[in-house]
Amino acid sequence: MxxxxxxxxxxxxxxIGMLQVRAADQLTSLYGAIGNLLHQHDLSLEQVERIxxxxxxxxxxDEDIYGIPTCKVNEFEAIGKGGLLLANEEDALVVSxxxxxxxxxxxxxxxxxxxxxxxxxxxxxxxSTKLLGESDFExxxxxxxxxxxxxxxxxxxDISNAEISTLxxxxxxxxxxxxxxxxTKGDLALGLIxxxxxxxxxxxxxxxxxxxxxxxxxxGSVTALPQAKEVFDGVGAxxxxxxxxxxxATFATALGAAALQQ
Numbered sequence: 379m380x381x382x383x384x385x386x387x388x389x390x391x392x393x394i395g396m397l398q399v400r401a402a403d404q405l406t407s408l409y410g411a412i413g414n415l416l417h418q419h420d421l422s423l424e425q426v427e428r429i430x431x432x433x434x435x436x437x438x439x440d441e442d443i444y445g446i447p448t449c450k451v452n453e454f455e456a457i458g459k460g461g462l463l464l465a466n467e468e469d470a471l472v473v474s475x476x477x478x479x480x481x482x483x484x485x486x487x488x489x490x491x492x493x494x495x496x497x498x499x500x501x502x503x504x505x506s507t508k509l510l511g512e513s514d515f516e517x518x519x520x521x522x523x524x525x526x527x528x529x530x531x532x533x534x535x536d537i538s539n540a541e542i543s544t545l546x547x548x549x550x551x552x553x554x555x556x557x558x559x560x561x562t563k564g565d566l567a568l569g570l571i572x573x574x575x576x577x578x579x580x581x582x583x584x585x586x587x588x589x590x591x592x593x594x595x596x597x598g599s600v601t602a603l604p605q606a607k608e609v610f611d612g613v614g615a616x617x618x619x620x621x622x623x624x625x626x627a628t629f630a631t632a633l634g635a636a637a638l639q640q
Contacts, residue, residue: 379404379435381477381500383599385629386411388419389636395419396629398599404435412443432456432635451635454491458484460634461595464624471591473582474631475499475598481585492585497577499600505570510563518567519603525568532556549616550576571605579613579621586619594621597630 384407388395395415401407412429416422429448431439442448461472462484469485471492477500481492507513510521532555535547553573558565582594596610601623614621624630 379408379431379433379438380599381434382503383476384408384411384435385599385632386415387629387632387636388415388421389633389640391640393626393629393633393636395421396626396632398628404438408435408439408443428639430635430639432631449639451638453631454480454482455489455638456631456634457597458482458489458634459637460630460632461597461624462486463633463637464597464626464630465595465622466624467593467595467622469591470593470595470622471582471586471589472630473578473594473596473598475578475596475600479578479581479598481582483589483591492589495578495581497574499574499598502570502574502600506567509566509570512563512567518571521564521567522571522603522605524562524564526565527568527572528556529561529565530554530557530569531572546616553577568605571603572609574600575603575606575609576613579610580617582621583613583617583619587617592620594619596621596623597627599628601627 383398383400385398387393395418397415399407399411399414401410423444426446429443429446431448431450432453436450457474457480458472462470472482472484474480475498478498479495481494483490483492503513506518512518531550532552534542534545534549534551536556537551554569586594607623610621
């Protein structure tokens with residue numbers, strides 16, 4: 379149960395169904411997710427042996443749901459476990475991008491919450507609402523596909539004719555540092571997405587290099603954006619740290635919560 383959406387996984391030794399639901403409040407989102415998942419996979423409440431909750435919204439639940447044994451697990455442990463499981467890794471920095479961004483180091487069953495950033499999906503929705511008049515996730519994605527970063531971002535080659543041995547010319551020197559009066563909503567949408575991914579990516583790369591972590595796994599609902607892989611690959615190549623976005627990365631924390639209770 380995140381700040382804005384509920385991600386849910388039906389798990390029986392392995393995942394048998396996944397979905398996410400966004401609603402006006404967290405409890406509506408939770409119960410809507412349960413009902414939708416059961417309906418889509420022709421499951422009944424009687425078939426559910428246990429409900430495992432994690433995330434900030436889990437604090438709203440103090441009783442068994444529908445009379446089914448309900449427990450909670452630590453969100454950071456679920457992030458680490460789910461990231462390793464999806465990426466089939468034993469040791470990595472797991473970055474979970476939801477409303478904000480969390481950084482968790484996981485090695486087997488050893489999980490450490492490194493820290494976090496307030497820059498994440500909530501930043502995208504908030505700034506898009508103000509700058510674009512648009513808060514719908516899919517609409518923002520559609521706009522971004524028509525955007526041109528050169529209309530909003532300042533690159534190294536825009537400010538220097540000299541060769542810089544440690545920086546390619548196309549590397550961002552300043553997000554939104556070259557914004558033009560003619561910039562379209564598509565340009566702004568792409569600039570916002572690029573800024574959010576680059577911010578999380580650079581923080582992850584610096585953390586990994588400082589702590590000696592060899593790999594970064596990126597999870598969370600924001601990874602569904604089509605620009606995610608290209609931006610993280612670029613950050614990884616620049617800093618010499620490999621980034622991976624595993625399949626079903628949106629559901630890593632939910633999956634990790636279920637796996638922790640097996």
